Amino acid sequence: MHRVPAAVVLAAAAVLVLVGCSAPESDPEATPTPPTPADVPEDDFTPVIARVLSVPRGVPTTDGRVHIAYELALSNVTSQTATIESIDVLDGSGSSLERLDGDAIVPWVAVSGAPEPGRVLGPGQGALVWLDVVVDSMAELPEVLAHDVTFGFEPGALPVISDEMTERLAVTEVDPAPPVVISPPLAGDGWLNGNSCCAVTPHRGAVNPIDGAYHAPERYAIDYVQLDADGAFVTGPVDELASYPYFGSDILAVGDGPIVSMRFDLPEQTPGANPTGLTLDEYGGNHIVQDLGDGVYAFYAHLQPDNPMRVEVGQELERGQAIALLGNTGNTDSPHLHFHLMDSPSPLGSNGIPFVYDAFELAGEITADDLFAHLSDGGPFTVSASESGKREDLYPLWLTVTDYPG
Structure with a gap:
């Protein structure tokens, strides 16, 4: 029998609390429009959550290119162990601007409290990821960045947490201001x-x-x-x-x-x-x-x-x-x-x-x-x-x- 992660229990509890709230008064003559399937967003369960520390900006450098240097803060909110398998940084069109795989990730990650470099986040553990996205010019600066991060989970918790999951995390605007x-x-x-x-x-x-x-x-x-x-x-x-x-x-x-x-x-x-x-x-x-x-x-x-x-x-x-x-x-x-x-x-x-x-x-x-x-x-x-x-x-x-x- 698979153990349901704590995050799922918390989410379920939150739903029960919302159900118990009284509904606001409405206009009896108004005819509500039921939502169509296209209006209802599909929820993605993200066992590891993330955010950028500040809005990324680009800077032209002595190598003739533009570097976008920023940091991604990860938090494993489950009782599973999460291993970072890959990090793919995407622009607004979904094109990959930078990708790190396997042990190539290690020099760019610091796991909170870990004595040695690595890419394994224990239950409730966080990490910082340093990213350096490079484009050819300020004119090619992306408007937004997103992060597809693939994690391996041990143990899985089907059907909510599979052994391997790719999460779309920390979608952020890019500040177009010049340095x-x-x-x-x-x-x-x-x-x-x-x-x-x-x-x-x-x-x-x-x-x-x-x-x-x-x-x-x-x-x-x-x-x-x-x-x-x-x-x-x-x-x-x-x-x-x-x-x-x-x-x-x-x-x-x-x-x-x-x-x-x-x-x-x-x-x-x-x-x-x-x-x-x-x-x-x-x-x-x-x-x-x-x-x-x-x-x-x-x-x-x-x-x-x-x-x-x-x-x-x-x-x-x-x-x-x-x-x-x-x-x-x-x-x-x-x-x-x-x-x-x-x-x-x-x-x-x-x-x-x-x-x-x-x-x-x-x-x-x-x-x-x-x-x-x-x-x-x-x-x-x-x-x-x-x-x-x-x-x-x-x-x-x-x-x-x-x-x-x-």
Whole structure:
């Protein structure tokens, strides 16, 4: 005998409650029109439910394409075990834009509470899925996205839950607004993008449970270190700040607008190791939050202490103005600038907004294997310059090396 899942029992109970409600008064002279079969939607039972964390947007990037980076939150509401077999992202016409099958799903999924990566959701368990849908241009941006997700269930619960089910989940509009255009937050050559969209990097994967909801403020966040002529960002012992030649570089305002909050009281961390014992409000280290208008805020993090530029809350900043110095404060293991745009002044309780730089030089890129092999030593990395050249109104992808005008 098959056990009826709890979700079915709850649905049945809800029907009983509705039946017990009194009907509203009606006009006795009105003749009701009975619904035709075409008017009554067919219900689909979805043992795993889903939603997107925020409305997806597209951004043109340095690979010549447009990336739509967003997150899907899954919840297995049954007492069955659900295994994700495939994820198919569809446009409004039903055409597939991205598909993940089998173990290829694993790098893009984090199951709540699971100690290891996987694609199995236990009873009542949730998961986050990071998606990167790519189209050729902003003109080809889909109006809507839908997700056909196939799950295997163990045990099944016929006739409601079969051993394998494909569910249409989280149909969402796509925001057609273009990305925010800003100027770079740094000047000079050789700035390596060490963490950013659109792979699941530490920033892209940072989804925060803040104030009772998920937030993805670092969806497009970038960590910058500067490479020297040999392709390294460390020139001496990794635990000494003097070994990082770019330490103390000017941080520049990316647009016009006032400072809405800032902090400059935290000390420099010793590089070469991850700090411990930080409170939630210390993770960004010394930082500035700037209001760029239209609900867009810029976040500049891990700045040097003591407010060397003597900026103030409420001060109107101008694009290109030096506002701080690159430091190593907060949650950081080496000097770098953390930068992102967000939809509220909260660095953690917001959602990341896509942006592009108005003008820069693409110097090249490194490989992920090269990064992981030499990151702990600070390089040197091999920079491939095959796609180098001037760029305008593009977002620099993970592992790119860029030169910014002074």
